[in-house]
Amino acid sequence: MSRIQSIKRTIKSMSLSLAGIVLMVVLLSGCQSQQSDVKQAKSPVKDTLVIANDQDVPTLDPGLSNDSTSNRVIFDLFEGLVNQNQANQPIPGVAKSWKVSEDGLKYTFLLRKDAKWSNGKAVTAGDFVYAFRRNAAPKTASPQNYIFALIKNGKAVTEGKLPVEDLGIKALGEYKLEITLAHPAVYFPSVLTLPVTFPLYKPAIDQYGRSWTQPKHMISNGAYTLKEWIVGGHILEQKNPFYWDSKNVAIKYVKVLPTNTLSGYNGYRAGEIDIATPPPGIRLDALKKLFPNEVYSAPYLAIIYYWINVRKPGLDKLEVRKALSMVVNRESIAKNVIAMGQTAAYGIVPDMIQDGIYQYLYKELPSYKWVEMSMEKRIQQARKLLMEAGYSDQHPLRFQLSYNTSEFNKQIALSVMQMWKTAFGNMLRVTLANEEWKVYLNTVNSGNFDVARMGSNADINAPNQYVYQFTCHADSNAGGSCIKTIGEYYQKGLMAKTQRAYNENMAKAMKVAMENYLTIPIDNSQYTVLVKPYIGGYHPDQNYLNDVYSKWFYFKTSRSVKENN
Structure with missing residues (x-):
């Protein structure tokens, strides 16, 4: 039985910082002052959402990503055929609808004609065909190429036994795409929420090679575009005016900081960070006492x-x-x-x-x-x-x-x-x-x-x-x-x-x-997130995967769109 006949597990160390444990006495000793700070917090007028992302992003290439840190940014920059809501249910993305054949083997997707790349050009079925073939090719060495084993000839393609052209995906026109599976898979729409299945803009990759993911080189199709990427510093995303659902994206900029959980927590306390993960060592009940309206746990x-x-x-x-x-x-x-x-x-x-x-x-x-x-x-x-x-x-x-x-x-x-x-x-x-x-x-x-x-x-x-x-x-x-x-x-x-x-x-x-x-x-x-009280749109109660999209959020002081669930 081949390992690529299933959705392969992603193992994380889940290791936690000793420094976080050691410093808890210091952190908890400031409970009274922290509580006072929380009560006095005011909703600022701002246009930038600042997120602590725990570590440097290894890659922004959807085909090479295999970690939640990278995916947090990629989910903002790109969008696949299928999106997901905050209950991790598959919903239309670039594909406005799809149907499945009676035998469960063929999926036919109808693409939105208003889905655009960040340069204004249309996202087409061919962009998905290119991305699937590129990421399934052995030379790409995608860490998630096992997913393509679900598709007809996918196993042989990823092993180099068949050319990528034999992969069971084809464009039936500019806005119609057909994917043929190797066997029925009722969970296939959920698989299409993974970055390795997102479309790619071939001209940018051909022109810039490995540096296509850098600012000014990247062409993406998500709610945000990449404005800055300073390794060890920050990533700055800017709202994409060509995104098909741009009218429901409320926040103009998203700044992602590569901080560890302790630094992120301190930045959150200081009012410099809007969303952060608390460090290990603080009990959930103590955290809720410190931040009664800002702790989300699911x-x-x-x-x-x-x-x-x-x-x-x-x-x-x-x-x-x-x-x-x-x-x-x-x-x-x-x-x-x-x-x-x-x-x-x-x-x-x-x-x-x-x-x-x-x-x-x-x-x-x-x-x-x-x-x-x-x-x-x-x-x-x-x-x-x-x-x-x-x-x-x-x-x-x-x-x-x-x-x-x-x-x-x-x-x-x-x-x-x-x-x-x-x-x-x-x-x-x-x-x-x-x-x-x-x-x-x-x-x-x-x-x-x-x-x-x-x-x-x-x-x-x-x-x-x-x-x-x-x-x-x-x-x-x-x-x-x-x-x-x-x-x-x-x-x-x-x-x-x-x-x-x-x-x-x-x-x-x-x-x-x-x-x-x-x-x-x-x-x-269980995961726990700290979110400032002036931020709305976050409903993680059923988001058991902890996949997060910045387009869900808005600032309550400058809310201009309906809450996007």
């Missing part, structure tokens, strides 16, 4: 878990894996260690994927009845399982618990290790190991670990990438398991013609993975 389609390497002696036993999972108190970790609104995780996908339809799958599995038990009963049963597997005080189970370096990850690992020690005593001997992210990722991917922390966030609001990593030959299957029925259900789900069939087969695959305890889920992630 579930994020990401999950933290521990891979269990089933190739290792001892960990290859189901009884052992189940025992280890049973005694981890997820609720305690979420409430007392993380304390930013996260929730306990028992499944292999984030709870709120597809509006939570898989959230309580564990309740359908007899082997998960322990979730409702007291910790005392859990420990009794877990100890029995470990003894049945052949372990005792005299013959303890030994393994290493690994994590990528960060104080935050360390605290979670220490908590889990203490829970195991409390439950199993001398029946278990666990040591901790940590490495910097790049080294750690290589260690995990090579299978050179026992139990290892990982965090994974979704590309789209569907469980593909999470289920895929439990299939036999998935490149992301760090635990080394091979249970064929998971792959069979997964494939049936991918190729389902109806949403119902897709959901049912993905759920079946999840249940098999869960019953085999291949990972230890820890928590469902």
Whole structure:
């Protein structure tokens, strides 16, 4: 089974700054003065939205982007066939409408005739054909070219076995586009919200080569254009007068700053930044007390878990894996260690994927009845399982618990290790190991670990990438398991013609993975954003992907358009 038969997971370290933890005493000591500052804040007259983006943007090339930092800006500068609203639902973008053939294989898109490039020229079907072919070509080395495997001949094209002209996309006229899939995919419209599928202006790329993404070179079709890009400094976007929905774009300029979370937080407090992410170490309840009308917190389609390497002696036993999972108190970790609104995780996908339809799958599995038990009963049963597997005080189970370096990850690992020690005593001997992210990722991917922390966030609001990593030959299957029925259900789900069939087969695959305890889920992630009270238009309650577009926002003091949801 090829890795590019699914939406590949995007793994982020989710590592958090030790500096943020250390300085929390200083930050919280100023609570009273901060509260006073918030109450006295006035709505300024301004035309520039200032955003803290946490780090430098690696690229503004939609075909090369593979990170949320780059995408935050790319979503402003470009627009694909399909857009999304603040509930991550696909809505018309450059395509004003589309239809799907009865067999689920052909998508026909009708493009807006008023969609323009930033130089005033029309965005045509040919611009999408060029972008798809360019990004699917092996020489481009797009990190998200796996997406094209959904399209007819896409796998062979990305592997260099067929020319890009054989990719299943063609223009049926200037404003009509046809995409033929390799197999039905009910989630395909959501895939088209990813930057790798956005149109590209070929003349600019031909003329400027790699520097086409620089100011004065870039021709884009989004709500904003690129005015300045100072590496290590800032990015300045300017409202695009040729954007088809320009009348509903309220803010003239957007300034994006590459600050870490602590610097961004301080800039927010000082009134220099309008939107920022709070640093680690501040509890959500404390943050809401400091900024009662400025804190937005919502579930994020990401999950933290521990891979269990089933190739290792001892960990290859189901009884052992189940025992280890049973005694981890997820609720305690979420409430007392993380304390930013996260929730306990028992499944292999984030709870709120597809509006939570898989959230309580564990309740359908007899082997998960322990979730409702007291910790005392859990420990009794877990100890029995470990003894049945052949372990005792005299013959303890030994393994290493690994994590990528960060104080935050360390605290979670220490908590889990203490829970195991409390439950199993001398029946278990666990040591901790940590490495910097790049080294750690290589260690995990090579299978050179026992139990290892990982965090994974979704590309789209569907469980593909999470289920895929439990299939036999998935490149992301760090635990080394091979249970064929998971792959069979997964494939049936991918190729389902109806949403119902897709959901049912993905759920079946999840249940098999869960019953085999291949990972230890820890928590469902939550994201928190600080937004100044004079900014309107932001409704993140159902934005579980945390994809954000500046065109949603307006300044309440100078509101000139209707709120754009």
